[in-house]
Amino acid sequence: xxxxxxxxxxxxxxxxxxxxxxxxxxxxxxxxxxxxxxxxxxxxxxxxxxxxxxxxxxxxxxxxxxxxxxxxxxxxxxxxxxxxxxxxxxxxxxxxxxxxxxxxxxxxxxxxxxxxxxxxxxxxxxxxxxxxxxxxxxxxxxxxxxxxxxxxxxxxxxxxxxxxxxxxxxxxxxxxxxxxxxxxxxxxx
Amino acid sequence: xxxxxxxxxxxxxxxxxxxxxxxxxxxxxxxxxxxxxxxxxxxxxxxxxxxxxxxxxxxxxxxxxxxxxxxxxxxxxxxxxxxxxxxxxxxxxxxxxxxxxxxxxxxxxxxxxxxxxxxxxxxxxxxxxxxxxxxxxxxxxxxxxxxxxxxxxxxxxxxxxxxxxxxxxxxxxxxxxxxxxxxxxxxxx
Amino acid sequence: xxxxxxxxxxxxxxxxxxxxxxxxxxxxxxxxxxxxxxxxxxxxxxxxxxxxxxxxxxxxxxxxxxxxxxxxxxxxxxxxxxxxxxxxxxxxxxxxxxxxxxxxxxxxxxxxxxxxxxxxxxxxxxxxxxxxxxxxxxxxxxxxxxxxxxxxxxxxxxxxxxxxxxxxxxxxxxxxxxxxxxxxxxxxx
Numbered sequence: 001x002x003x004x005x006x007x008x009x010x011x012x013x014x015x016x017x018x019x020x021x022x023x024x025x026x027x028x029x030x031x032x033x034x035x036x037x038x039x040x041x042x043x044x045x046x047x048x049x050x051x052x053x054x055x056x057x058x059x060x061x062x063x064x065x066x067x068x069x070x071x072x073x074x075x076x077x078x079x080x081x082x083x084x085x086x087x088x089x090x091x092x093x094x095x096x097x098x099x100x101x102x103x104x105x106x107x108x109x110x111x112x113x114x115x116x117x118x119x120x121x122x123x124x125x126x127x128x129x130x131x132x133x134x135x136x137x138x139x140x141x142x143x144x145x146x147x148x149x150x151x152x153x154x155x156x157x158x159x160x161x162x163x164x165x166x167x168x169x170x171x172x173x174x175x176x177x178x179x180x181x182x183x184x185x186x187x188x189x
Numbered sequence: 190x191x192x193x194x195x196x197x198x199x200x201x202x203x204x205x206x207x208x209x210x211x212x213x214x215x216x217x218x219x220x221x222x223x224x225x226x227x228x229x230x231x232x233x234x235x236x237x238x239x240x241x242x243x244x245x246x247x248x249x250x251x252x253x254x255x256x257x258x259x260x261x262x263x264x265x266x267x268x269x270x271x272x273x274x275x276x277x278x279x280x281x282x283x284x285x286x287x288x289x290x291x292x293x294x295x296x297x298x299x300x301x302x303x304x305x306x307x308x309x310x311x312x313x314x315x316x317x318x319x320x321x322x323x324x325x326x327x328x329x330x331x332x333x334x335x336x337x338x339x340x341x342x343x344x345x346x347x348x349x350x351x352x353x354x355x356x357x358x359x360x361x362x363x364x365x366x367x368x369x370x371x372x373x374x375x376x377x378x
Numbered sequence: 379x380x381x382x383x384x385x386x387x388x389x390x391x392x393x394x395x396x397x398x399x400x401x402x403x404x405x406x407x408x409x410x411x412x413x414x415x416x417x418x419x420x421x422x423x424x425x426x427x428x429x430x431x432x433x434x435x436x437x438x439x440x441x442x443x444x445x446x447x448x449x450x451x452x453x454x455x456x457x458x459x460x461x462x463x464x465x466x467x468x469x470x471x472x473x474x475x476x477x478x479x480x481x482x483x484x485x486x487x488x489x490x491x492x493x494x495x496x497x498x499x500x501x502x503x504x505x506x507x508x509x510x511x512x513x514x515x516x517x518x519x520x521x522x523x524x525x526x527x528x529x530x531x532x533x534x535x536x537x538x539x540x541x542x543x544x545x546x547x548x549x550x551x552x553x554x555x556x557x558x559x560x561x562x563x564x565x566x567x
Contacts, residue, residue, distance in 0.1 A: 145394060145441045146393060146394030146395070146441035146442045147391060147392075147393060147394070147442065148391070148392045148393070148394060148395035149394075149395075158441070158442060160440075160442060160443075161440040161442055161443030161446060161447070170391070171391055
């Protein structure tokens with residue numbers, strides 16, 4: 001993404017409640033969304049960051065779709081290249097309520113299943129040793145570099161293009177072969 | 190959507206048959222599609238509208254994909270800002286065959302299920318009283334303003350961001366909890 | 379698609395292995411992707427074509443996502459309207475390793491199922507006689523011009539808007555009615 005890209009971020013089960021609405025400037029990117037922990041990892045890994053709480057609200061604000069009614073207009077204002085004040089957004093100082101210092105850096109569980117049956121874990125491959133095996137559904141899986149390095153039908157794990165541990169089957173579905181669902185544990189023996 | 194936005198509308202089980210092809214100018218928007226009832230509610234709720242039947246056909250017209258071959262070229266011509274005649278589209282006067290005056294204004298059924306398990310009814314929330322309960326799958330559901338106003342796992346209904354009755358479960362799936370499918374009845378006791 | 383459109387094509391089970399990376403100039407279009415047979419039919423049906431093997435690699439190349447890391451940058455360079463050499467892409471002469479002359483022109487199987495329950499075969503309708511019946515799951519299906527030409531609930535086949543044989547049910551799901559899956563046989567009695 002280019003410098004000063006603005007991201008509208010919506011994982012917001014508390015929409016319409018009292019969680020803060022915020023802008024996070026982290027390194028050379030700008031994030032707009034709810035202050036419910038969604039930006040914790042971004043801030044934790046940023047070189048520099050600054051958070052601002054947004055008090056501004058649109059004239060018509062639905063209680064359940066702040067992505068459309070609130071975050072998007074804020075992002076559009078910032079995308080013009082202006083700061084929060086210049087963009088006419090009433091803001092307040094950051095009270096840090098959006099931080100979650102107790103949250104772990106990685107999550108050894110399946111966090112995403114794709115259409116093909118591959119499954120991504122919340123676990124950075126760089127935190128594992130190069131020859132680390134993982135255990136999923138009672139199967140011990142070795143590491144491979146890419147799909148074609150194992151036999152068709154064989155399950156393996158590899159560092160995916162986002163740097164995360166991904167469980168896959170060459171020309172097959174890891175979801176089906178290993179009974180994976182969201183939240184399945186990835187054990188490191 | 191901006192003024193003079195042109196919508197290509199395709200719900201067209203009679204594609205390739207003799208239903209009319211039409212342009213509806215309703216308030217400050219323009220709609221292109223089949224005259225099979227799809228535009229009935231738009232016209233009924235518009236301040237002003239005018240319909241035109243399109244006789245023009247492209248040189249190559251597939252019998253099953255008029256969205257691509259017919260509606261899109263008509264819409265593109267109109268999107269240049271010209272009227273039907275200026276755009277070179279042979280047209281005919283509106284005979285009203287696209288109207289469906291006997292169709293109801295609302296439909297007390299599930300009409301849409303989203304990926305998360307929320308379900309939308311064809312029922313405008315404004316037609317219900319503020320404390321109206323609804324009955325779905327034998328469960329009496331109260332109204333809430335937004336997800337976080339009920340306990341996790343609790344089912345409720347709320348006015349969604351389109352103004353419709355939506356059945357949801359806070360941090361859960363209403364589709365699973367209430368066995369919802371397209372067409373499930375929403376009863377108003 | 380317009381003249382000189384550049385297509386990034388990714389069906390690439392051998393990603394990260396030793397299959398070639400290539401550009402195919404076929405008629406007035408440009409294709410970028412793996413030389414694994416993906417371009418065989420395009421070349422076979424083109425009036426004229428020329429293939430170039432791409433040796434250039436980006437500084438950072440993931441072993442599993444060449445669509446992002448390799449094909450897209452090559453396509454972007456070519457989309458500026460330059461040839462391979464002018465775009466700074468190290469290339470090599472075509473050794474023809476990407477051809478698959480033994481592959482058939484058509485495949486009498488279901489190759490695609492859509493959301494509505496229609497299913498497309500890898501079979502050009504023009505290769506069948508106008509009154510050809512097809513047999514799917516033990517059902518003999520006649521040809522129709524479009525959905526509305528058969529009764530609601532009736533299964534039929536028709537030439538779809540891509541020129542392929544498509545199995546459908548008027549206002550219903552052929553997938554459900556005929557137990558279709560990817561790879562189901564389409565027999566021509």
